[in-house]
Amino acid sequence: MRFKKIAAAALTAVMGFGLAACGSTSGGTASASGSSAATTAAAGATTTAASGSASGSFTTAEKGVLHVATNATFPPYESTTDDGGFTGIDIDLANAIAEKLGLTVTIDNMDFGSIVAAVSGGKSDIGMAGMSVTDERKKSVDFTDTYANSKQVIIVTDDSDIKTPDDLSKAGKIGCQEGTTGYMLCSDTPENGGYGEDHVIAYNNGIIAVQALLSGKVDAVVIDAEPAKEYVAANPGTKILDTAFADEDYAICVSKNNPQLRDAVNKALKELKDDGTVKKIIDKYISAS
Ligand code: GLN
Numbered sequence: 491m492r493f494k495k496i497a498a499a500a501l502t503a504v505m506g507f508g509l510a511a512c513g514s515t516s517g518g519t520a521s522a523s524g525s526s527a528a529t530t531a532a533a534g535a536t537t538t539a540a541s542g543s544a545s546g547s548f549t550t551a552e553k554g555v556l557h558v559a560t561n562a563t564f565p566p567y568e569s570t571t572d573d574g575g576f577t578g579i580d581i582d583l584a585n586a587i588a589e590k591l592g593l594t595v596t597i598d599n600m601d602f603g604s605i606v607a608a609v610s611g612g613k614s615d616i617g618m619a620g621m622s623v624t625d626e627r628k629k630s631v632d633f634t635d636t637y638a639n640s641k642q643v644i645i646v647t648d649d650s651d652i653k654t655p656d657d658l659s660k661a662g663k664i665g666c667q668e669g670t671t672g673y674m675l676c677s678d679t680p681e682n683g684g685y686g687e688d689h690v691i692a693y694n695n696g697i698i699a700v701q702a703l704l705s706g707k708v709d710a711v712v713i714d715a716e717p718a719k720e721y722v723a724a725n726p727g728t729k730i731l732d733t734a735f736a737d738e739d740y741a742i743c744v745s746k747n748n749p750q751l752r753d754a755v756n757k758a759l760k761e762l763k764d765d766g767t768v769k770k771i772i773d774k775y776i777s778a779s
């Protein structure tokens with residue numbers, strides 16, 4: 491149970507460290523991205539929401555387009571299709587929101603650790619990536635209202651000695667996706683309920699982390715519940731432990747320089763929640779359990 495009590499504090503305390511640790515792909519500091527955001531906003535296109543569902547004007551990086559930053563290795567929220575397209579809850583929801591805003595979606599696929607910088611710097615308009623709301627991220631970007639809940643789970647091999655979150659302290663190595671809340675939790679110090687940086691390996695994405703589990707490079711993978719189910723289904727010999735930890739909320743991140751866009755997205759999101767569209771999209775990808 492050690493995770494339950496530390497979840498919130500650890501997420502906020504370690505987030506900055508985690509991004510710094512993965513700095514090669516995170517694309518710049520808050521101050522650097524702040525200045526590029528100003529440039530982009532100046533060059534950006536102003537749109538007045540088309541359908542009347544969202545009021546006011548907002549800027550987007552490209553006229554008529556909603557650039558959505560994501561990391562498409564995270565089913566059922568986002569993944570690639572065989573023909574090079576994108577599919578998942580976030581993709582469908584982005585399209586539904588864009589339609590209300592009179593925009594078309596362009597997916598900007600990148601490492602998860604680069605998304606906040608892409609949005610705060612104005613290269614992408616919003617980030618939708620099963621992204622959990624954290625206080626640390628809130629220093630760099632705004633979040634919309636939440637649209638889904640999640641939790642962190644532990645994936646192990648069928649024959650593993652690791653049976654509970656407490657057993658993770660016995661793990662030689664824990665695999666996580668870089669820049670994620672799972673990474674932040676696990677790499678925190680033992681005093682704060684984590685396992686220490688030395689025990690955690692950050693991979694570019696969850697798929698690679700699960701491959702590392704199968705090849706014995708790590709003893710467990712800590713990642714969000716729904717992607718974990720898909721990874722386990724695709725990789726016989728792996729399972730998810732019964733005890734989950736760290737409840738989280740997913741939301742869309744938007745540049746702090748673009749409150750009009752955040753408000754328009756929130757308005758669209760509320761309408762899509764109220765008319766049952768959000769539930770319908772989630773149910774399409776996640777079977778009720
Ligand atoms: N929900 C986790 C986070 O926000 C992981 C998201 C992801 O890997 N796409 O850090």
